[in-house]
């Protein structure tokens with residue numbers, strides 16, 4: 477059995493009940509096959525793959541808080557510090573009822589390669605809790621965030637581990653967590669990113685993941701001789717990634733026809749009204765059923781369905797495994813040209829394969845959504861320098877980073893004879909820097 481197959485088998489055996497983690501590891505290690513096979517003896521002797529797939533540290537803790545009725549509530553908190561070969565652990569905090577250790581490990585594992593692809597010095601980590609901020613009062617969210625940070629504070633720091641937002645964790649939650657960190661440690665420092673602009677946040681961080689997704693999509697299309705201007709797109713999600721992906725898509729001359737949330741989706745033939753979406757989601761924290769009030773000609777549907785709308789580009793920006801094989805078949809039969817992942821691992825293994833086999837340009841999340849964490853790293857730099865850069869400066873850097881990522885993954889794919897396979901290219905390019913650093917630092 478090859479070293480890659482042995483390593484995959486061992487991950488499945490030793491991490492039972494964690495299908496998303498198995499899926500992420502399989503996808504990465506399968507793509508790395510040509511690189512691993514070229515150095516099999518050395519990597520095996522150094523247990524390189526075992527070290528890559530085992531987090532350096534994983535922390536699990538109790539998060540007690542009191543709800544508005546005076547009842548005590550208990551959630552579980554996690555922080556997985558996966559790999560620090562190229563920099564301090566960096567990655568978001570997901571607050572969602574679906575969170576468990578397997579989800580956080582899959583996200584942390586992906587983060588290693590994503591962060592490496594940014595070209596910036598950040599290692600991979602991820603955290604979260606099964607707490608659901610939806611439907612909670614501000615006071616309850618604050619109580620949870622303070623309790624979560626009271627424990628997390630022991631493990632993080634600006635040169636050790638720098639958490640940020642993810643699903644369920646936005647500016648409000650980061651603010652409460654930062655306040656609690658500062659109160660306990662007595663230090664005003666860049667320990668979290670995605671902070672508010674008045675206390676050390678970076679301009680363009682809010683927009684960065686969505687904008688970055690469009691910058692890389694534009695570059696990929698351009699290098700394949702296609703102009704994004706005038707194209708139609710379907711987007712899933714209506715959170716931070718989706719909103720700013722839609723905004724930038726419109727700025728680039730594309731028209732986005734859909735958005736979705738956990739209960740339904742909207743189809744707007746005239747193009748999604750971003751300002752309406754911002755008001756519904758960012759200000760009112762309401763459901764997409766509200767959208768029709770702003771745009772009477774739009775349609776609202778319960779359940780899932782954005783992938784059935786005919787469009788040139790599909791941008792899954794909601795959550796993992798939201799685009800399956802049947803969706804991929806529908807997209808292909810509707811003539812989709814490109815799929816770029818705004819969320820982490822939103823496309824299933826079979827769907828990804830089907831899209832690639834049918835000539836769809838496909839850029840995986842670890843490259844396509846890296847603009848968020850890249851701008852977090854820019855926030856860290858500004859905090860260390862005690863300065864803040866202009867919107868234009870940050871946006872320009874973000875654009876350069878995304879264009880570079882595209883060319884790096886394109887080149888890596890070509891070098892190994894997988895021309896146009898950006899999944900393989902992203903995994904190899906992300907891996908090369910990490911393995912080089914791991915190698916140089918000995919068996920640690």
Ligand code: GLU
Pocket residue numbers: 566567568569590638639640641642643669820845846848849850852
């Ligand atoms: N949660 C985001 C991601 O998946 C951002 C992480 C960060 O900014 O540290 O990459």
